[in-house]
Amino acid sequence: MVKDGDTLTFLIESEKLSGTGVYHVDRTYDDFEWLQQHLFSQEEVSGIQGVIFPPLPVKAQVNASAKVIKQLGILGLGEWRAYCKAMETFVRQIAAHSILGKNNAVEIFLTSSDPPGRQRVRKNIFNRLSQAMEGMRKEGHKDVDEFFQTERDHNLVFTGCAKTAAERFLDVVQTEQKIAVACGHFSTALRLCVEQGEDPDKLDFSKVCVKLSEVFDSIQKNVTSVAENNVSTLGLGLDLESRYQEAEKEMLYRRTCKLVELETTRRNAEKAKPVKKAAMEEVKKAAETEFDHISGVAKEEIARLQAARVKMLQQALVQWCEKQLLTAKESADQFDQHLQAFRGMA
Amino acid sequence: DGMNAYMAYRVSIKTSISLFKSQEFSVKRRFSDFLGLHSKLASKYLHIGYIVPPAPEKSIVGMTKVKVGKEDQSSNEFVEKRRSALERYLMRTVKHPILLKDPNVLQFLESSELPRAVSTQALSSAGLLRMVNKAAEAVNKMTIKMNESDAWFEEKQQHFENLDVQLRKLHASVESLVCHRKELSVNTAQFAKSAAMLGNSEDHTALSRALSQLAEVEEKIDQLHQDQANADFYLFSELLGDYVRLIIAVKVRPLQINDCLNCQTTFEVSFTNPLFVFQLEGKVEQGERDFEQISKTIRKEVSRFEKERVTDFKAIIIKYLESLVQTQQQLIKYWDAFLPEAKAIS
Numbered sequence: 119m120v121k122d123g124d125t126l127t128f129l130i131e132s133e134k135l136s137g138t139g140v141y142h143v144d145r146t147y148d149d150f151e152w153l154q155q156h157l158f159s160q161e162e163v164s165g166i167q168g169v170i171f172p173p174l175p176v177k178a179q180v181n182a183s184a185k186v187i188k189q190l191g192i193l194g195l196g197e198w199r200a201y202c203k204a205m206e207t208f209v210r211q212i213a214a215h216s217i218l219g220k221n222n223a224v225e226i227f228l229t230s231s232d233p234p235g236r237q238r239v240r241k242n243i244f245n246r247l248s249q250a251m252e253g254m255r256k257e258g259h260k261d262v263d264e265f266f267q268t269e270r271d272h273n274l275v276f277t278g279c280a281k282t283a284a285e286r287f288l289d290v291v292q293t294e295q296k297i298a299v300a301c302g303h304f305s306t307a308l309r310l311c312v313e314q315g316e317d318p319d320k321l322d323f324s325k326v327c328v329k330l331s332e333v334f335d336s337i338q339k340n341v342t343s344v345a346e347n348n349v350s351t352l353g354l355g356l357d358l359e360s361r362y363q364e365a366e367k368e369m370l371y372r373r374t375c376k377l378v379e380l381e382t383t384r385r386n387a388e389k390a391k392p393v394k395k396a397a398m399e400e401v402k403k404a405a406e407t408e409f410d411h412i413s414g415v416a417k418e419e420i421a422r423l424q425a426a427r428v429k430m431l432q433q434a435l436v437q438w439c440e441k442q443l444l445t446a447k448e449s450a451d452q453f454d455q456h457l458q459a460f461r462g463m464a
Numbered sequence: 465d466g467m468n469a470y471m472a473y474r475v476s477i478k479t480s481i482s483l484f485k486s487q488e489f490s491v492k493r494r495f496s497d498f499l500g501l502h503s504k505l506a507s508k509y510l511h512i513g514y515i516v517p518p519a520p521e522k523s524i525v526g527m528t529k530v531k532v533g534k535e536d537q538s539s540n541e542f543v544e545k546r547r548s549a550l551e552r553y554l555m556r557t558v559k560h561p562i563l564l565k566d567p568n569v570l571q572f573l574e575s576s577e578l579p580r581a582v583s584t585q586a587l588s589s590a591g592l593l594r595m596v597n598k599a600a601e602a603v604n605k606m607t608i609k610m611n612e613s614d615a616w617f618e619e620k621q622q623h624f625e626n627l628d629v630q631l632r633k634l635h636a637s638v639e640s641l642v643c644h645r646k647e648l649s650v651n652t653a654q655f656a657k658s659a660a661m662l663g664n665s666e667d668h669t670a671l672s673r674a675l676s677q678l679a680e681v682e683e684k685i686d687q688l689h690q691d692q693a694n695a696d697f698y699l700f701s702e703l704l705g706d707y708v709r710l711i712i713a714v715k716v717r718p719l720q721i722n723d724c725l726n727c728q729t730t731f732e733v734s735f736t737n738p739l740f741v742f743q744l745e746g747k748v749e750q751g752e753r754d755f756e757q758i759s760k761t762i763r764k765e766v767s768r769f770e771k772e773r774v775t776d777f778k779a780i781i782i783k784y785l786e787s788l789v790q791t792q793q794q795l796i797k798y799w800d801a802f803l804p805e806a807k808a809i810s
Contacts, residue, residue, distance in 0.1 A: 275665050283658040289651040297644045304637040311630045322774045330781055337788070428668050428809065435674060435806035443799040450792035457785040460778060 141229045147177045156223035167372045168415030172211035173361035175204045192288045192353040280360040294345040301338035305331040333456045340449040347441040355434025380405045504568045517556035638700045645693035656682035670809040677805045681798050695787045
């Protein structure tokens with residue numbers, strides 16, 4: 119990933135499964151958005167509304183506003199490494215998706231030397247799909263299917279928990295970063311205590327100060343390492359989990375809206391005057407078919423997500439634990455070395 | 465309880481020095497008793513060149529809270545801080561070979577009943593300002609003859625002033641470190657709670673268990689952070705705070721001796737830090753020989769102070785490093801225990 123003035127450019131390398139070539143393209147955030155919008159606007163694919171769309175991180179800028187930084191959460195930390203990883207995950211998830219991966223836009227995104235994002239995008243369906251969150255009053259609408267009602271209830275609770283956990287983990291990491299900075303200041307202040315002259319007492323004190331400042335350099339390294347481990351493993355994991363739960367929430371809501379629509383068409387069909395009845399029945403049948411398709415896709419997506427997230431969290435937790443274990447061992451050694459050095463000082 | 469109540473501290477002594485009547489004994493003393501002892505020692509020894517350990521700080525706010533029986537965390541901390549400071553004050557005093565033999569000190573340590581100390585009021589800030597102005601006036605009126613003794617004193621005064629600045633910087637950065645560590649403890653506890661909630665809402669059994677374990681590990685780590693914050697606080701913050709005060713005390717002396725050269729000068733003390741109060745006033749009418757004796761005492765004292773400073777520092781740092789090593793080893797234990805839990809998710 120490369121920084122070019124205010125814009126972040128991503129360098130993507132991909133290889134075709136059929137082995138016909140390796141592609142290198144560069145893309146900006148606008149290109150990712152283009153891809154997402156194309157996927158949203160696949161009206162022709164039946165049941166598309168039942169898909170849990172891989173979540174795209176918020177747009178990042180080099181000098182982002184405070185609001186954007188808050189939205190980014192842990193992805194906004196450091197040198198955009200975590201952000202880059204999240205963008206990579208986004209592309210991977212799309213390419214691997216059984217329905218989405220087949221869309222032409224994916225191929226163009228990954229292989230075309232011309233950046234695709236500079237063209238105007240069809241806005242209509244995008245608006246409908248992603249802005250289905252308008253009028254959330256339908257959210258509480260009772261479901262006809264117990265499986266989905268349970269899933270909705272659970273998702274509601276879980277989305278909140280995941281978001282809170284991700285935010286609190288971010289707080290931890292940010293405090294760790296502050297501690298690292300404070301250690302640096304202390305270390306510098308100690309080195310300023312070095313005194314001139316040949317007075318043996320002064321020299322002794324200076325030696326102690328210098329050695330102590332080295333100790334705090336080590337502490338700073340340790341805390342920095344702990345924070346980096348947190349971000350690159352569990353931090354990313356919690357962030358992805360939180361965004362995926364939101365994505366599932368959006369999908370379930372779209373389905374609920376369809377359900378409301380369906381029930382409306384049924385009522386219309388019942389109440390219709392004989393003249394209009396046939397037409398209304400047609401509409402009702404179409405709505406029923408579409409709703410069934412959506413529910414079918416949704417069930418598969420939910421199962422897929424469940425399996426994927428368990429695996430993802432397991433990986434995150436294992437990597438996190440392994441990295442922190444390694445850091446702790448390294449730090450224990452370093453501190454012990456300092457301890458022996460101090461004991462050895464006359 | 466109530467405004468007339470006071471906190472009594474138990475002073476327990478174990479000694480083999482023949483000065484004392486018994487080998488192990490203890491007495492009860494109030495804070496004002498400590499102040500009274502300091503005031504007596506200061507008026508007796510400061511003006512002839514000895515470095516008298518400064519009195520522990522008086523804090524009206526902290527003590528009032530304890531008096532009215534507010535049983536909260538901060539008042540317990542205050543009492544502990546004060547107890548710790550009083551202990552250090554006594555240790556410094558008895559370590560001084562001359563002060564230990566002073567009848568005031570012996571009486572303080574042995575007598576079951578001490579006469580109530582009076583005039584332990586801190587100077588008001590208006591009174592302090594008046595004193596500083598008077599001292600500045602007196603200095604302006606004097607003509608100071610320079611000879612080689614003067615040069616040594618001037619260098620020392622400069623040296624102590626530099627040291628003062630350095631130590632204040634250290635003090636500030638340590639306080640920042642302690643503050644952030646406490647913040648980290650709070651944030652870690654919060655994260656632990658949110659991880660526990662995640663675990664509770666999770667359906668997947670093994671993942672749920674791992675998340676609950678995660679919450680437990682984070683709680684344990686929180687405890688480590690608290691211990692570390694306390695270690696930071698006690699080992700460095702108080703020690704540096706003490707040294708800042710001690711520096712002020714030592715600063716006083718060169719001024720006095722300079723005044724002595726003019727023989728019939730009333731000297732007063734000038735402060736750079738109004739927190740620390742020495743009520744010191746006296747007329748010096750001493751000849752050349754007395755001045756020689758005093759200046760010899762001062763040089764010895766300064767050297768003793770510097771050696772003690774280095775020894776103190778090293779001992780404290782070793783303890784600190786030991787706690788650092790221990791913390792990492794605890795962390796290693798926690799991570800080792802968590803890793804199999806994380807791997808067991810599937």
